[in-house]
Amino acid sequence: MSEASAAGPEAHSATSGRRRGARVRALIRKETRQMVRDPSSIAIGVILPLILIMLFGFGLSLDVRNVPLAIVLEQPSGDAVDLSEALRLSPYFRPLVLQAMAPAEQLLQRGRVNGILDIPGDFARRLAAGDAQVQLIVDGSDANSARIIEGYVEGAVGSWSAQRAAEGRAGKLAGIAGPVDVQARLWFNESDESRYFLVPGLLVLVMTLIGGLLTAMVMAREWELGTLEALFVTPVRSEEILLGKTLPYFGLALVGFVLSVLSAKFLFEVPLRGSIWVLSLASMLYTLVALSIGLLISSAVKNQLVASQLAALTTFMPALMLSGFLFDLRSMPAAVRLVTYLLPARYYVALLQSLFLAGDVWSVIVPNVLVLALMAAALALGGRAVTRKRLA
Amino acid sequence: MLASLLRILALTRKELLAVLKDRRARLSLLIPPMVQALIFGYAATYDLNRVPYALLDLDHSAASRELVSGLDGSGVFERVADLPRASAVPDTIDSRRALLVVRIDQDFERHLLAGQPADVQAIADGRNSNTAGTALGYVSSIVQQFNTQWRADHGMPAAAMQVVERAWYNPNLETRWYMIPGMIGTLTLIQTMMLTVMSVAREREQGTFDQLLVTPFRPHEIMAGKAVPSMIIGTIQASGVLVVGQLWFRIPFAGSYFVLYPGLLLFLLAAVGMGLLLSAVAGTMQQAMLYSMLFIMPFSLLSGFTTPLASMPDALQEFTLINPLRYAIDIARRVYLEGAGFGVLAHDLWPLALMALVTLSAAAWVFRYRPQ
Numbered sequence: 001m002s003e004a005s006a007a008g009p010e011a012h013s014a015t016s017g018r019r020r021g022a023r024v025r026a027l028i029r030k031e032t033r034q035m036v037r038d039p040s041s042i043a044i045g046v047i048l049p050l051i052l053i054m055l056f057g058f059g060l061s062l063d064v065r066n067v068p069l070a071i072v073l074e075q076p077s078g079d080a081v082d083l084s085e086a087l088r089l090s091p092y093f094r095p096l097v098l099q100a101m102a103p104a105e106q107l108l109q110r111g112r113v114n115g116i117l118d119i120p121g122d123f124a125r126r127l128a129a130g131d132a133q134v135q136l137i138v139d140g141s142d143a144n145s146a147r148i149i150e151g152y153v154e155g156a157v158g159s160w161s162a163q164r165a166a167e168g169r170a171g172k173l174a175g176i177a178g179p180v181d182v183q184a185r186l187w188f189n190e191s192d193e194s195r196y197f198l199v200p201g202l203l204v205l206v207m208t209l210i211g212g213l214l215t216a217m218v219m220a221r222e223w224e225l226g227t228l229e230a231l232f233v234t235p236v237r238s239e240e241i242l243l244g245k246t247l248p249y250f251g252l253a254l255v256g257f258v259l260s261v262l263s264a265k266f267l268f269e270v271p272l273r274g275s276i277w278v279l280s281l282a283s284m285l286y287t288l289v290a291l292s293i294g295l296l297i298s299s300a301v302k303n304q305l306v307a308s309q310l311a312a313l314t315t316f317m318p319a320l321m322l323s324g325f326l327f328d329l330r331s332m333p334a335a336v337r338l339v340t341y342l343l344p345a346r347y348y349v350a351l352l353q354s355l356f357l358a359g360d361v362w363s364v365i366v367p368n369v370l371v372l373a374l375m376a377a378a379l380a381l382g383g384r385a386v387t388r389k390r391l392a
Numbered sequence: 393m394l395a396s397l398l399r400i401l402a403l404t405r406k407e408l409l410a411v412l413k414d415r416r417a418r419l420s421l422l423i424p425p426m427v428q429a430l431i432f433g434y435a436a437t438y439d440l441n442r443v444p445y446a447l448l449d450l451d452h453s454a455a456s457r458e459l460v461s462g463l464d465g466s467g468v469f470e471r472v473a474d475l476p477r478a479s480a481v482p483d484t485i486d487s488r489r490a491l492l493v494v495r496i497d498q499d500f501e502r503h504l505l506a507g508q509p510a511d512v513q514a515i516a517d518g519r520n521s522n523t524a525g526t527a528l529g530y531v532s533s534i535v536q537q538f539n540t541q542w543r544a545d546h547g548m549p550a551a552a553m554q555v556v557e558r559a560w561y562n563p564n565l566e567t568r569w570y571m572i573p574g575m576i577g578t579l580t581l582i583q584t585m586m587l588t589v590m591s592v593a594r595e596r597e598q599g600t601f602d603q604l605l606v607t608p609f610r611p612h613e614i615m616a617g618k619a620v621p622s623m624i625i626g627t628i629q630a631s632g633v634l635v636v637g638q639l640w641f642r643i644p645f646a647g648s649y650f651v652l653y654p655g656l657l658l659f660l661l662a663a664v665g666m667g668l669l670l671s672a673v674a675g676t677m678q679q680a681m682l683y684s685m686l687f688i689m690p691f692s693l694l695s696g697f698t699t700p701l702a703s704m705p706d707a708l709q710e711f712t713l714i715n716p717l718r719y720a721i722d723i724a725r726r727v728y729l730e731g732a733g734f735g736v737l738a739h740d741l742w743p744l745a746l747m748a749l750v751t752l753s754a755a756a757w758v759f760r761y762r763p764q
C-alpha cells in the first residue's frame with residue numbers, strides 16, 4: 001500500500017493494476033520459457049495425449065471377440081456337429097473341437113481356452129426327446145469376460161435352436177427362447193461399441209494427468225532450490241505467483257484437449273452429440289481444478305519426492321477407478337461413493353459421457369458444471385492461503 | 393566380493409534412511425497401497441448391485457405384475473419410477489435417473505395366455521455400454537426364470553434345450569476376485585518405478601551424484617544401492633495389498649507364497665531396472681516424474697488389469713510383451729486364484745528375467761558412461 005502516494009484513489013488503483021499486469025506478464029513469460037525449453041513438459045502435454053489416444057482408440061476394449069473356446073464333441077452325431085458348426089461361424093468364438101473332456105480341461109487350466117462347451121454323447125437322442133443339455137464351463141478368473149462369454153454362448157445356442165424350430169426340424173423343440181422374449185435396446189450406443197465410452201473417458205485421464213502432474217513439481221522445486229524465497233522479496237504477490245504458474249500450463253493442457261477431441265471425432269468417429277462450446281467450457285473448468293490440485297500439493301509439501309508420489313496417487317488411479325468412467329458408481333458401497341463425490345473427475349466424466357453420446361442434457365450439465373466451478377474457486381482460494389501462510 | 397556386498401549394504405541403508413526419514417515420504421510410500429486396495433477393491437467391480445430402473449407397465453395384468461415382482465425381488469433392481477406413458481422414457485434415461493426402462497406392452501398377458509410370443513422391452517442407458525450390457529444380461533436371466541415358472545404353472549413342456557453353466561476358479565463370477573490380485577502388481581509398479589527414477593534424479597539435481605562417483609563405489613554398486621531399497625519398499629507395498637485381499641476381502645489364496653514372492657521379486661527387478669534406465673535421460677526431478685508417468689500409464693492400461701488382453705489388436709498385444717506389469721498381473725492372478733506353480737508360470741517368468749537382465753546391464757553401462 002506504500003505505493004499510494006499523493007495520487008487519488010482511482011489513479012492509484014490504475015497504476016497498481018498496470019504494475020500488477022506487468023508483474024504477472026513477466027512471471028508468465030518466465031514460466032512459459034521454462035516450460036517450452038523443458039522437453040518433459042511438452043512430452044506430457046503432447047506425446048502423452050497422443051499415446052493415450054492410440055491406446056484407447058485402437059487398443060483398449062471391453063468387447064469380447066474371437067474367444068478361444070474348446071468344444072467337446074463326445075459323439076459327433078448330426079445334431080451335435082451342426083451345433084458346433086454354428087458356433088464356428090460366430091465372430092465371437094475361435095472354437096477348437098475335441099473328442100474328450102480331459103484334454104479340454106487341461107487347455108482351460110493352462111489358459112489356452114476361456115471356456116469349454118461340452119456336448120454330451122446322448123445329445124441328439126435327448127434333443128429328440130425334448131430335454132437336451134449342453135454344459136458350459138468358463139474360466140471365471142476374469143468375471144466380466146466370463147459373463148460376456150456365457151451370454152454369447154446362450155445367444156448362439158438359442159439362435160441355433162430357434163432356427164431349427166423355424167426349419168420345422170424341431171419336433172417338440174421350442175428352443176431356449178421362452179414365452180417371453182426380451183428386446184434389448186442400448187440407447188446412445190446402438191452398436192454396443194465400448195470405444196464409444198472409452199474414448200470420451202480418455203479425456204478425463206489426459207486432463208487429469210496434464211493438470212496434476214505438470215504443476216505438482218513447480219512450487220516444490222522452487223522451495224527445494226530456494227528460489228521461491230528469492231521471489232518473496234520482490235513485490236510479487238502470492239496470487240500473482242500462482243497465476244503465473246497456472247496460465248502457461250493451462251495453455252499446454254488445452255493443446256492436449258484439442259488433440260484428444262479432434263482424434264475422438266475424426267479418427268475414431270465417436271459421435272459428439274452435444275455442443276462443442278459446453279464441452280470446452282467444462283474441460284477448461286476441469287483443467288483449472290486439476291492444475292490447482294497439483295499446485296496445492298506442490299506448495300503444501302515443498303518436497304519434490306513426496307509431491308511426485310502424491311501427484312501420482314491422486315491423479316491417475318482415482319481418475320481411472322473412481323470416476324465412473326469404467327466402473328458404475330451406483331454399485332459401489334456408500335462409503336466409497338462418498339469418496340467419489342470428493343473427486344472432480346466424477347463430475348467431468350458425467351459431463352463427457354452425456355456431451356459425447358447423449359447431447360446437451362441440461363439436467364446433467366448444470367449441476368456438474370456448478371460443482372466443478374465451486375471446486376475451482378475453492379482450490380484457488382486454498383492455494384492462495386497455503387502460499388501466503390508460508391510467506392510470513 | 394564381500395567388500396562389494398558391504399558397500400552395497402551401506403548404500404542401501406543410506407538410501408532407505410534418505411527416503412524414509414521424512415515422515416510424509418514414509419506415509420506416502422507405505423500407507424497408500426493398502427488404502428487404495430481397500431477403496432479400489434470396492435470400486436473396481438463390473439458387477440452391478442444397484443440398478444435404478446423405471447417401469448412402464450401398459451398392461452397392468454397379473455402376468456406383468458408377476459414379472460415385475462421378479463425384478464423387484466432380485467435385490468439388484470431398484471424401481472425409481474413408474475412411468476405413466478411412453479413419452480416419459482427419454483427424459484428418464486437422459487437425466488440419468490434410471491439406468492434402465494422396462495416396458496411391458498398392453499397385450500402382454502393376452503399374448504402369453506394365447507401361447508404367442510410376448511415381448512418385454514428393456515431400454516438401457518448406453519453411455520457406459522459395458523454397464524448397460526451387464527444390466528440387460530440381468531434382465532434376461534430374470535425373464536428366463538419367469539419363463540421357467542410360467543411353463544411349469546401353465547402345463548407347458550420345459551425348454552427343449554438348456555445350457556448348464558459353471559465357472560471355474562471364481563464360482564460366483566465376482567470381479568473383485570480378479571481385480572485385487574491384479575492390484576498387487578499395478579499399485580506397486582506406479583510408486584516403485586517413480587521412486588527409483590526420482591531418487592536418482594534427486595542426486596543429480598542436488599549434485600550429490602557426482603560426489604558418489606568419486607567415492608570408491610563402483611557404478612554397478614551405486615546402481616544396486618538404488619535398486620535394492622526400491623525393491624524392499626515395493627515388496628512391502630505388494631504385501632500390503634495381499635493382506636487387504638486376504639484378510640479384508642477374504643478372497644481365498646489358492647497358491648503358495650514361495651511361488652508368488654519369487655515372481656514378484658523378478659517383476660520388481662525388471663520394473664526397477666526400467667526405472668534406473670529411465671533415470672539416465674532425466675536431468676531434473678520434474679523430468680523424472682513426467683517421463684516415468686509416460687511409461688507407467690501405458691504399462692498399467694495395457695496390462696490386462698482393467699480390460700482383457702485378448703480383445704486388444706494383435707499389434708498392441710505384441711507391444712504388451714515388453715510390459716513387466718502384464719506378467720506380474722498374470723502371475724499374481726494365477727497363483728492367487730488358481731494355485732499355479734512354477735511350471736505353468738514359466739512363460740511369465742523368463743520374460744521378466746530377461747527384462748531385468750537387459751535393463752539392469754544397460755543401466756549399469758549408462759551409470760558408468762553417461763555424459764554429465
